[in-house]
Every structure is written in C-alpha cells, then in structure tokens.
Amino acid sequence: MMFEKVLVANRGEIAIRIFRTLREMGIGSVAVYSEADADALFVEHADEAYLVGPPPATESYLNSSRILEVAASAGAQAVHPGFGFLAENAPFAADVTAAGLVWIGPPPSAIEAMGSKVEARRLMEQAGVPIVPGVTDPVDDLDAATGIAEEIGYPVAVKAAAGGGGKGFRVAPTADDLEEAFEGARRESEKFFADSVVYLERYLPNPRHVEIQVLADGNGQCIHLGERDCSIQRRHQKLVEETPSPVVSDGLRERMGEASIRAAVAVDYSGAGTCEYLVADEDFFFLEMNTRIQVEHTVTEMVTGLDLVREQLRVAAGEGLSITQDQVRPRGHAFECRINAEDASTRFLPTPAPITGYREPAGPGVRVDSGVRAGSDIPEIYDPMVAKLITWDVDREAARRRMIRALDEYVVEGPKTLIPFHRWLFEQPEFIAGGAMHAELERFSNEPTPIPPVDGSAGQPAPERVEGDADLTERRFVAEVGGRRFDVRLRYEPLGPVAAPVAAPSRRQRRSGGGGAVAAPDEAVTTPMQGTVLRVMVEKGQTIEEGQVICIVEAMKMENEVAAHRAGTLTELHVADGDTVEADQVIAAVE
Numbered sequence: 001m002m003f004e005k006v007l008v009a010n011r012g013e014i015a016i017r018i019f020r021t022l023r024e025m026g027i028g029s030v031a032v033y034s035e036a037d038a039d040a041l042f043v044e045h046a047d048e049a050y051l052v053g054p055p056p057a058t059e060s061y062l063n064s065s066r067i068l069e070v071a072a073s074a075g076a077q078a079v080h081p082g083f084g085f086l087a088e089n090a091p092f093a094a095d096v097t098a099a100g101l102v103w104i105g106p107p108p109s110a111i112e113a114m115g116s117k118v119e120a121r122r123l124m125e126q127a128g129v130p131i132v133p134g135v136t137d138p139v140d141d142l143d144a145a146t147g148i149a150e151e152i153g154y155p156v157a158v159k160a161a162a163g164g165g166g167k168g169f170r171v172a173p174t175a176d177d178l179e180e181a182f183e184g185a186r187r188e189s190e191k192f193f194a195d196s197v198v199y200l201e202r203y204l205p206n207p208r209h210v211e212i213q214v215l216a217d218g219n220g221q222c223i224h225l226g227e228r229d230c231s232i233q234r235r236h237q238k239l240v241e242e243t244p245s246p247v248v249s250d251g252l253r254e255r256m257g258e259a260s261i262r263a264a265v266a267v268d269y270s271g272a273g274t275c276e277y278l279v280a281d282e283d284f285f286f287l288e289m290n291t292r293i294q295v296e297h298t299v300t301e302m303v304t305g306l307d308l309v310r311e312q313l314r315v316a317a318g319e320g321l322s323i324t325q326d327q328v329r330p331r332g333h334a335f336e337c338r339i340n341a342e343d344a345s346t347r348f349l350p351t352p353a354p355i356t357g358y359r360e361p362a363g364p365g366v367r368v369d370s371g372v373r374a375g376s377d378i379p380e381i382y383d384p385m386v387a388k389l390i391t392w393d394v395d396r397e398a399a400r401r402r403m404i405r406a407l408d409e410y411v412v413e414g415p416k417t418l419i420p421f422h423r424w425l426f427e428q429p430e431f432i433a434g435g436a437m438h439a440e441l442e443r444f445s446n447e448p449t450p451i452p453p454v455d456g457s458a459g460q461p462a463p464e465r466v467e468g469d470a471d472l473t474e475r476r477f478v479a480e481v482g483g484r485r486f487d488v489r490l491r492y493e494p495l496g497p498v499a500a501p502v503a504a505p506s507r508r509q510r511r512s513g514g515g516g517a518v519a520a521p522d523e524a525v526t527t528p529m530q531g532t533v534l535r536v537m538v539e540k541g542q543t544i545e546e547g548q549v550i551c552i553v554e555a556m557k558m559e560n561e562v563a564a565h566r567a568g569t570l571t572e573l574h575v576a577d578g579d580t581v582e583a584d585q586v587i588a589a590v591e
C-alpha cells in the first residue's frame, strides 16, 4: 500500500523536489525546519511543517529523536532523508524502522557496508567489481604505508576509510611526499569523521569521474539507468554533471552497468543508489557507492523520463519498480549546473546574503530545481548550493547551447553565484570538446578567475568587463527615446576620474580583477577567511613559486591552502602554527 503521508528530513531544493513528487502521487507531506529556515521556500511546499530546533544542523536537521517525534505526532508513515544530513546514517535508518516507520532508502546494513570505504573495496572485489589497485585493509602507520606504497608504486593516493567525496584524500607523487600525505589524510579524517583510519590506492592521473545509477526493488530485481559524468569538479566539489558521458562507449556502459548491479546485489540493496568509478580509457575502477538519491539524479531523469523519487517511494512501499531493464531507453543529452552562492573570483568563497531580485529561466528543455526566491535568505551555516539548472536537448551540443541560453535568462541579485562561472565554462573549447578541465579547475584554486563580477546590490546594473579591452568596465541600462528601446552602455576607465561611479573595490577584489580594475603590483599574501593556522609551509627568505602553499588555515572544519599569488622571495612572514588569523589579514609578502 502506498503511503498516505511522508516526512522529508531535509531542507532547500531537495526537500521541494521530493514534495513535488509526493504531491503528484497524492501523498501528504510533512516538512521539518530549523529556526534559520522559518521563512524558507521549502516549508511552503509541504502540507504541514514543524519546527525542530535552532539553526545548527546538529540541533535540527540532525536531531534524529526530535524528527522521529514529529513523524509520530504528524502521523507520517515513512521518512525520506534526501541527501546529506541523515541520509547515510545507518543508526538513524534503523531507528526509523524501530519506530514503526518506513525508511525510504536502502537497508541499514547496506549503508554501513558501503560507509567504510575499505570494507566496500573488499566486498566489491569479492563481487567481481573492479577496484582501483591498492589495499583492502586499513594502513596503520607510516612504516606500513611506506612498504605498501613501494608495492603499489608511486604516485599513491591516501584516503580516509570513513571518507568519500574527497574528504581525507591526499596524493603522494613520490616517497618524499608520503609522510605529509599520510599525516594530512589522517588529520583531516580524524577531524571530519572522528576516525583516523586510512588506506592506500594507486593514484590514477587525470581520470574521469563516472557514476552509474541503479534501482533495486529489494526482491532481487535490479536495473541500471546508465551513467553520469561528474568530472567537472573543483576541490572534490562537483560543479557540472552530464549524461551520457562524452567518453563512455556503449560497451563500457554495459560493463559498468552490469558491475553496478553486481555491487548492489552484493549488499542486498534496495531503492536508488549510485556506484562511483574512475574511468581511464576503456577501464573503470570502483570508488564508492552512494546509498542515497544524489544531487545530480536530475540529468538521469531528463534522459530516461523516469521520476527517481517516485521509484524510491514505490520500492519503499513494496510496489516494486515501474520498469524493467529492457524498458530503459535513454534519449538525448542533459547537463546540470550547480547554482551555488559562491564567488568564483575569490576561490569560490561562499557568499551568503539575502536574494534581492530573482528570475528563473524557463522554456523548452529547461528544468530548475531551486530552493530560493526573491527575498530568500541564504543561511551561512548550510550548504551554499541553492539551486540546480538542468537542460535537455537531442544531443550534447544542443543541450550545451540551451544551457548558455538558460544561464543568460537566470537572474539572481544579492549574493554572487556560480552563474557567471558556468557561463564561462560552457564556452571553453576544452569543455566543448568533452574534456574534464582538470588543470583549469585546479588552477581556480590559486588564481582569480576571468569572470566579471555580478553585483546587483547597489541598485544599479552590475559593472561588467568590456570584451577585448581589459582596462574598461561598463554598466548597461535600458532607455526609451521616442518610444523606441535602446540598450545603453556606460563605460568606465579603471582609475581616472570617470571611474568615480564604480564603488571602490576592496584590495582583494582589486587583485582578483573584481570591479574590472587592473591589479596593482602587490606583495601582500592575505588569508581569505578567518581561522586557525594549522601549518606554515614556508620559511622567510625562501624563493616562492606562484601558487605555492604558504600555510594551511582551518576554518569551519575545512582545511584551506593559502597560496602565493605570484613568484618571488618571501620577504615577510607574520604567522606561525596555531595562530588565529582574520579574513584579509596580511600574513606574508612575496617580492
């Protein structure tokens, strides 16, 4: 029997995504929200909503006993966790079941088996799923790591057993780098997961990140829905996903699909899941299985015509899948751009700010999964991904052009977003050719981007770069003269008196090209954010390369590398291990 009422233990765009399917299926919906989300859009998409706690997720969206209390008092029969928060928390899944409710996800045993990445590697090897060459047991100390790395061969990757998605991931190109990689992975893993267990794999140069969507009914039926290519990443954050992959042949797809079904069957999977792989030419290597609906499930929905949340609900309610493997007929091509409240020109720093103006793209082949509207606040304490823009068309090139058109229609005023970054990316020749942009995107870590700032907060049009003349910026206005519309462009020189109307950019913006001004020679290295210096990597007087890491600053549990913006000599060094630093603080000088 299909459920009558389902609680969604999540927020933002994914909560709305799930509420939409519930509404279509005639199922009642229950939202839970924190004090920071009292006015959030997702709350209005549910039939009922309950406050579960203060803003910190640990006291609200991760407060499992409070969420179960709400489920009971609202009379929900099932809990959908979305992604993040409690989605891959096996004890919570078990608690949901113990409370007499249905968990819309795989069995806790499957979550647990895939939760430990070393354990998962062992299981996958047994199931005949190819894994990245390396160990299937934890590596206890540097001595053991040294021996194993010699066997595997350099370069090696050190990864957190409790990790996933790149947290606690370090690379040692040579034996000289192993100690730092090993200790770094352990330290980060301890901090994020309270677990310092790590393991070693061979490091594959420039692989593609390709994942396979599976659906299992829990009664032995398991199908795959083809792949998603998620190679466009920065610091392990996916930015763009697409299907089909520009590099996956029909034969490779079939082998990967079959392996993924074996993976799911090996852990008695049910519902929607994803097997992640590294792909090099016609070879593929299992990385991990994500036991949840994923952010990028949308592109698979666009080409298959299926509703994956509906399939999840059907399986959880015991109704089985709506289709068999031979009924899966993917058609056309889909892209997804993650619309994060981040500023690509300041190394993707989050830009939490109220949205003052907002208009979504629409039209043929365009889907927007958003959690915001005009007037929405973007709380700093949650994920900066506020929306997803998805386009579909008959082939890759048409879907790419459609994405550019949709990005141009999309207006977000207030916070800076990744819209200009995506606009830039989708016209890069390497991207157009289907390349993974590894080098370019990692370069974004150390260099300002060529993206013009979008800043509508002053009530004026944002200043934009003038194409073909790096020294000029312009603002665009619309004027009517004699009933005819004209687009007017006011151009500004960078420093002369005519630049007066341009708000004076901060020193950091100036260096990153923000405001369109030309960077003045500047020796100072500054920290982008407030935090604690974990480790200083250089010494005063040393010769520095451009992009060389000066120190590691921990902020909000993240390790951030502060890099030199230019080559030269380190003439000043103002920080030591353990220091606290402020945002924009000058920590060193390179002359």
Ligand code: MV4
Pocket (backbone or CB within 6 Å): 132, 157, 164, 165, 166, 169, 201, 202, 203, 204, 205, 207, 208, 209, 230, 231, 232, 233, 236, 237, 278, 436
């Ligand atoms: C790797 C790798 C190379 N060799 N593992 C893991 C988490 C995910 N975010 C990327 N991960 C990688 N794991 C081994 N043994 C390279 C990456 C990787 C990557 C892979 C595909 C596409 C883009 C990438 C960007 C950074 C790291």
